Amino acid sequence: MSFLKKIAKPVYHKAQDNSMGRRSITLAFLLRRLTRRFGSKEKASSYLAKNMHRFYITGSKFNKGTQIKNLFRKVDIHIPKSGFIFFLDEFKHLSEDGHIIDNISIDYSKVLKSSVYEYNELYFHPKAGRGFARDLSSDFIKNQLDALDGIELLIYRIIKKLRNSNHKDRAKFARYFENMIDKPAEHFEEALQRILFYNQLLWQTGHGLNGLGRLDKILEDCYFDDLNSGLITQEDAYDLIKSFLKTLHTYYWYKSAALMGDTGQVIILGGKYDDEYGEYYFYNDLTYMFIRAIKELHLPDPKVLLRVSSETPRDLIELSLETINTGIGSPLFSNDEVVIDKMIEFGYDKEDANNYVVSACWEPSAVGKGFEQNNINFISYLKPLNEFFDNETEQFLENVNSFGELFNSYKYYLKKDADELIAFLDNIEWNNDPLLSLFIDDCNEKNMDISQGGAKYNHYGITTVGLANTVNSLYAIKKLVFEDRKYSLNELNKMRKNNFKKDKYQAILTDLKNVNPRFGMDDEEILDISNEIIQFLEDCFKDYTNKFGGKIKFGLSAPSYISAGAEINASFDGRKAGEPLSTHISLDTNKDFTEVLRFASKLDYGGAKFNGNVVDLMLSPDFIKNHTDKFTDFIYSSIQLGFFQMQMNVVDSKTLIEAKENPEAHPNLIVRVWGFSAYFNDLPEEYQDLLISRALKNEGKIAS
Amino acid sequence: MTVRITNIQHFSLDDGPGIRTTVFLKGCNLTCPWCCNPENISFEIENYTHNSQNESFGYDISLKDLEKEILKDEAFYVENNGGVTFSGGEPLLQIRELEPLLKSLKSKNINICFETSLSAPSNLLEIAIQYIDEIFIDMKVLDKKEAKNVLNLDIDLYYENLELINSSNLDKKNITFRIPLNNEYTLKEENIKDILNCIEKYADFNVEIFKTHNLAESKCKSLNQEFTIFSPVDDEALNEVLEKIQELNSNAKIISL
Numbered sequence: 003m004s005f006l007k008k009i010a011k012p013v014y015h016k017a018q019d020n021s022m023g024r025r026s027i028t029l030a031f032l033l034r035r036l037t038r039r040f041g042s043k044e045k046a047s048s049y050l051a052k053n054m055h056r057f058y059i060t061g062s063k064f065n066k067g068t069q070i071k072n073l074f075r076k077v078d079i080h081i082p083k084s085g086f087i088f089f090l091d092e093f094k095h096l097s098e099d100g101h102i103i104d105n106i107s108i109d110y111s112k113v114l115k116s117s118v119y120e121y122n123e124l125y126f127h128p129k130a131g132r133g134f135a136r137d138l139s140s141d142f143i144k145n146q147l148d149a150l151d152g153i154e155l156l157i158y159r160i161i162k163k164l165r166n167s168n169h170k171d172r173a174k175f176a177r178y179f180e181n182m183i184d185k186p187a188e189h190f191e192e193a194l195q196r197i198l199f200y201n202q203l204l205w206q207t208g209h210g211l212n213g214l215g216r217l218d219k220i221l222e223d224c225y226f227d228d229l230n231s232g233l234i235t236q237e238d239a240y241d242l243i244k245s246f247l248k249t250l251h252t253y254y255w256y257k258s259a260a261l262m263g264d265t266g267q268v269i270i271l272g273g274k275y276d277d278e279y280g281e282y283y284f285y286n287d288l289t290y291m292f293i294r295a296i297k298e299l300h301l302p303d304p305k306v307l308l309r310v311s312s313e314t315p316r317d318l319i320e321l322s323l324e325t326i327n328t329g330i331g332s333p334l335f336s337n338d339e340v341v342i343d344k345m346i347e348f349g350y351d352k353e354d355a356n357n358y359v360v361s362a363c364w365e366p367s368a369v370g371k372g373f374e375q376n377n378i379n380f381i382s383y384l385k386p387l388n389e390f391f392d393n394e395t396e397q398f399l400e401n402v403n404s405f406g407e408l409f410n411s412y413k414y415y416l417k418k419d420a421d422e423l424i425a426f427l428d429n430i431e432w433n434n435d436p437l438l439s440l441f442i443d444d445c446n447e448k449n450m451d452i453s454q455g456g457a458k459y460n461h462y463g464i465t466t467v468g469l470a471n472t473v474n475s476l477y478a479i480k481k482l483v484f485e486d487r488k489y490s491l492n493e494l495n496k497m498r499k500n501n502f503k504k505d506k507y508q509a510i511l512t513d514l515k516n517v518n519p520r521f522g523m524d525d526e527e528i529l530d531i532s533n534e535i536i537q538f539l540e541d542c543f544k545d546y547t548n549k550f551g552g553k554i555k556f557g558l559s560a561p562s563y564i565s566a567g568a569e570i571n572a573s574f575d576g577r578k579a580g581e582p583l584s585t586h587i588s589l590d591t592n593k594d595f596t597e598v599l600r601f602a603s604k605l606d607y608g609g610a611k612f613n614g615n616v617v618d619l620m621l622s623p624d625f626i627k628n629h630t631d632k633f634t635d636f637i638y639s640s641i642q643l644g645f646f647q648m649q650m651n652v653v654d655s656k657t658l659i660e661a662k663e664n665p666e667a668h669p670n671l672i673v674r675v676w677g678f679s680a681y682f683n684d685l686p687e688e689y690q691d692l693l694i695s696r697a698l699k700n701e702g703k704i705a706s
Numbered sequence: 707m708t709v710r711i712t713n714i715q716h717f718s719l720d721d722g723p724g725i726r727t728t729v730f731l732k733g734c735n736l737t738c739p740w741c742c743n744p745e746n747i748s749f750e751i752e753n754y755t756h757n758s759q760n761e762s763f764g765y766d767i768s769l770k771d772l773e774k775e776i777l778k779d780e781a782f783y784v785e786n787n788g789g790v791t792f793s794g795g796e797p798l799l800q801i802r803e804l805e806p807l808l809k810s811l812k813s814k815n816i817n818i819c820f821e822t823s824l825s826a827p828s829n830l831l832e833i834a835i836q837y838i839d840e841i842f843i844d845m846k847v848l849d850k851k852e853a854k855n856v857l858n859l860d861i862d863l864y865y866e867n868l869e870l871i872n873s874s875n876l877d878k879k880n881i882t883f884r885i886p887l888n889n890e891y892t893l894k895e896e897n898i899k900d901i902l903n904c905i906e907k908y909a910d911f912n913v914e915i916f917k918t919h920n921l922a923e924s925k926c927k928s929l930n931q932e933f934t935i936f937s938p939v940d941d942e943a944l945n946e947v948l949e950k951i952q953e954l955n956s957n958a959k960i961i962s963l
């Protein structure tokens with residue numbers, strides 16, 4: 003997720019008018035990265051000062067393709083002594099004009115099948131015949147060809163450097179790189195290296211949150227060919243996967259966006275599909291190997307998302323649960339029984355929905371076919387409710403006679419925010435992107451850059467936050483004001499505005515916090531309120547299309563629960579001013595997991611409401627271990643019931659508290675945040691505190 | 707028709723096969739000193755204050771509402787015989803009130819489990835047996851006098867009920883003895899001898915043993931009751947008993963509740 007970047011964006015827009023401003027912003031981001039790398043600002047600054055001669059931004063007077071060529075001519079190449087080649091030069095930057103398209107996965111299966119030569123073929127003049135003349139009739143094609151030349155140039159630079167290096171397998175790896183020029187990838191190791199290379203290009207050109215796609219499927223052919231011809235054993239493949247994952251984990255400090263760990267490096271495994279003969283579940287040896295490998299390596303990143311269906315083999319679910327039980331927060335389960343249908347309902351082709359991946363955290367999208375910016379902004383449900391109560395006069399509130407009237411007023415305020423968001427969306431300019439245009443359908447067919455609408459799908463995805471707080475607030479008001487008539491709206495509002503500080507408000511605060519039923523419980527009224535709100539939001543977006551013809555989709559999981567909570571007043575659910583909003587779909591005070599699952603399965607994810615909807619469970623260590631069988635049953639029943647996605651945080655409050663006080667004692671403690679995993683010690687304090695309080699609630703040690 | 711309960715616990719994983727909903731019925735005629743659910747003993751609804759809020763243990767629920775609550779998790783019962791567990795308190799004591807519900811659950815193929823001390827008239831047990839799929843039977847103090855003094859249990863009735871279960875159609879693999887172990891009472895040498903005899907007699911029942919723990923302290927406080935703290939049982943003693951039992955019944959195991 004990239005909301006820190008969002009904070010930086012307004013500044014960025016002003017500054018990009020002059021190149022000095024652009025340079026200083028790039029430098030500021032570089033310093034942030036280096037600070038993460040070295041662990042202190044002082045060390046980072048001195049490293050930066052010593053290396054300033056390496057700093058380079060491409061000249062914006064050239065077209066993007068030429069800039070890419072220049073960038074790839076300049077990046078410093080680093081060859082390790084053994085293993086995969088992957089390097090990033092943090093000092094070399096592509097100039098940005100407009101927002102860089104990020105948060106997507108390219109289709110690496112195409113990368114494996116195609117070579118630079120074949121990509122070049124795309125742009126030859128059709129009339130002149132293949133291989134004769136380059137078609138230079140459009141700016142798009144000029145850009146594409148220049149970018150391709152850049153890639154070719156970098157490949158040759160790497161080969162040269164490799165040959166002169168002391169890399170243990172330099173001849174073999176040089177061949178892998180040579181093959182990139184004119185051959186499809188043939189072998190398993192070669193395929194992994196090719197994925198890493200193109201992935202590296204994306205990072206180096208400023209793209210963030212690069213997903214990896216369905217690696218078990220993508221690598222299947224190469225793996226089985228090598229296995230069947232006796233070139234590798236299963237163990238060899240497993241070792242290669244581990245070193246591939248370790249390689250992806252390098253430059254963690256470079257890749258992390260808003261928070262350390264927020265790299266968007268998600269690997270999608272498994273998946274339901276169907277054809278004329280029936281429904282199937284895709285999986286293979288590699289599916290197991292990837293999960294086993296992340297379990298063994300115990301790294302927060304990259305992370306795994308397992309697409310599940312009723313047909314998912316039991317031992318795969320069990321392996322996933324064992325992996326989750328180690329605390330690494332991965333895999334996340336995505337329920338194909340629901341997700342695929344909802345994507346089709348929204349307008350994706352069936353084939354693309356069957357082949358879905360997710361953006362950095364959970365947002366389903368078509369792989370390699372979309373410009374889809376799936377976390378472009380967020381809406382807080384609670385903010386408009388609070389605004390209503392902050393803005394309206396006592397007299398107005400006095401005249402609100404029914405819950406229905408109140409609900410309508412709330413909707414009016416929510417719509418205002420939705421409209422504002424739409425206006426924001428229309429003003430975004432996108433950075434030209436020949437590199438992505440090369441890989442994303444249908445840019446080449448349309449002869450149009452992805453930033454101009456060349457992709458097959460051009461939807462905007464937003465996230466939403468605070469639904470639980472809003473539903474609980476509305477329900478509390480309904481109950482206390484309109485049903486029990488214990489307080490008037492004005493009385494309640496006065497207490498809220500006071501932040502429930504006065505002593506005499508303590509009883510009401512407890513009442514509000516304990517209102518029962520509440521969001522997350524399988525109660526008709528709560529579900530009705532929840533579904534009515536999200537349906538209303540969908541209606542707000544219904545008539546919108548962006549300039550490329552894409553629509554808006556949204557989901558109930560958002561990373562912004564802390565930042566969006568920090569900026570608003572106390573609310574009627576007993577949340578005090580500045581406190582975080584609730585996390586995803588969760589019910590921390592309740593150990594009846596079946597309850598929150600039933601609830602989640604009754605939420606309406608149809609229409610446009612499928613942009614990531616995660617049930618977030620807190621588990622104490624060993625809970626799964628002591629009940630593996632039953633917990634596996636629970637997952638299967640839940641799949642059938644119809645949850646959307648599910649992630650689990652296995653934590654114990656005692657360890658978290660200890661780790662906060664004494665970070666050195668728990669250097670490898672991993673937790674789940676947003677849709678990724680991170681080292682607990684890397685998290686800002688407010689995230690640590692929130693996890694501690696959620697764990698305490700889950701263990702029954704504090705009330706709501 | 708209503709029954710009196712203290713709690714309904716969904717997603718119970720330790721009260722029988724599969725994923726279960728456990729219903730805690732209020733009221734028990736025994737006085738186990740280690741009882742971890744003291745709020746389930748009295749048949750009356752008990753009020754207390756907690757953080758200066760008035761709260762109470764126990765409420766009456768209609769069979770219709772109770773059934774609705776149980777069926778909520780029906781989707782989770784299908785795998786591995788999940789279902790409903792009636793615990794307490796002593797669930798047999800409200801069996802007449804419960805019967806229509808049991809009948810209805812049975813017709814819906816919901817797996818029914820009871821956790822009982824067997825301290826109830828045999829005719830009540832007879833009603834229950836028609837519906838029961840699984841049963842957990844407490845085995846605590848077996849000496850006639852001690853049982854009366856410590857537990858208020860009529861041991862003849864206990865054995866009579868045990869025989870009733872044994873001669874019923876209930877599948878033996880679905881019958882389990884649950885034995886709470888503590889130094890003060892059940893682990894005493896004589897008692898262990900009695901326990902072994904009983905296990906030998908019903909060798910095809912399952913056996914689960916566990917340590918009693920001092921869980922009820924805060925609940926006793928709310929109820930203004932005295933709470934006796936038990937000395938910790940060491941693992942060695944537990945394993946020793948397990949080994950002895952396993953000579954008679956190799957499937958016996960230790961559980962933690």
Ligand code: SF4
Binds near residue numbers: 742743744747
């Ligand atoms: S039989 Fe159960 S509920 Fe009754 S006193 Fe003994 S432990 Fe408590």
